[in-house]
Amino acid sequence: MDVRQFEFFSAVAGELSFTRAAERLTIAQSAVSAGVRALEGELGVELFDRSRRQIRLTSTGELLLPKVRDALDAVNEVRDVAQETTRAITGSIVIGLMTSVTLVNVPRLLGHFRTGHRGVDVRLRAARRGSAGLVDELVSGELDLAFLALSGPAPAPLIAVRIASSPMVLVVPDGHRLASARTVTLDDLVAEEFIDLPPGYASRQIVDDAFAAAGIERRITIEVSDIGTAAEYVTNGLGVALLPEFAANDAPGVRRLPVDNVPEFTVYLAASRKRRASAAVRAFVDLALPREEPEIRL
Incomplete structure (x- = not known):
């Protein structure tokens, strides 16, 4: 076993793809596959279930992964100590x-x-x-x-x-009923249709938490995975959005309004x-x- 085999195993386990692991490590996929196969041969176990469309860790692979990552950390520690003498x-x-x-x-x-x-x-x-x-x-x-x-x-x-x-702001199209408001409350938004990011994204969680704390339900009609494009949907009249201000600065045809009780x-x-x-x-x-x-x- 060598350190590179551990690195290959850890990368493939993180990506669940030999192709993406090779891209992440900037080496040929064949080298990653060969390294993982060699490690499996030396250990006498299978680390990945390759029988499905997407590979998965075997139960043994799941058991060994934390140990392998601990070993990689230990190798880095040895390298650090050695480098202290050269300052490199x-x-x-x-x-x-x-x-x-x-x-x-x-x-x-x-x-x-x-x-x-x-x-x-x-x-x-x-x-x-x-x-x-x-x-x-x-x-x-x-x-x-x-x-x-x-x-x-x-x-x-x-x-x-x-x-x-960045403060969270309400993004509405020009001509929207709230476009001239100085500030907006969550109660003002009950009837609106929202563009937002999927669950798991922080801006979505901030807004979900704010509405939950206010006891107000909202309707999300469009989910986009790139915060940089959300305001474009508002520009085209498809709804409103609560976004960090920086994400709407360049959007044409919209107004950005302060909103009460929504954290930054x-x-x-x-x-x-x-x-x-x-x-x-x-x-x-x-x-x-x-x-x-x-x-x-x-």
Whole structure:
């Protein structure tokens, strides 16, 4: 057994796809498949059930996955100790992020990080199930860090530091009955049809929680998975939307109105409390967090 076999197994387990795992690792799919097969041969067990259209972990694979990820963390710790004598940082970081959320300039941040740490391989993974999915992937060890949004306190397994926020606003078409209002209450919206994101996305949870707290039901007629496109549906007269203000700034033909009793949309940098952070992860956190924020304890 070698470390690369463990990395291949962990990546395939996270993606449940040899193709996506190979793309994530930036190597040939044949190498990933061969590495996993070799690991299964050395262990004398099957780690994946390949009999279905989508592969699944076997019961043995589920049992071994946390141990393999612990072993990879231990290898990173050995690397960190060795690098302390040279002050060079190498390794890899897998970072999750939300699509179309521009409150954090991730490309610029990554550019600065690469300039100072060319020996670190940074891989980005877009959220497939909103912030709820990013939380799950942090807890499972598939991600080292994530830029995510939360409705309410951070889940107990995570440590999260606030990075940026945006007020939630009601987006309505020009000419809507509320377009000239100075502020809007949730009671004003009972009769409206809403465009929103699917469950699991933080902006959806913020709005669902606000309506639930007010004891008001609402009708969601269209769900979109990209927060950056939601306001376009409002532009075309298909409903109204409660969105973070940044997501509607460029939409034509709409009005953005303040809404009472809806919390802000807040982006956090989050990590698992359980996993030991590598030197590469700590270096990224030091760069990403504003100086005035308390240090994230990783």
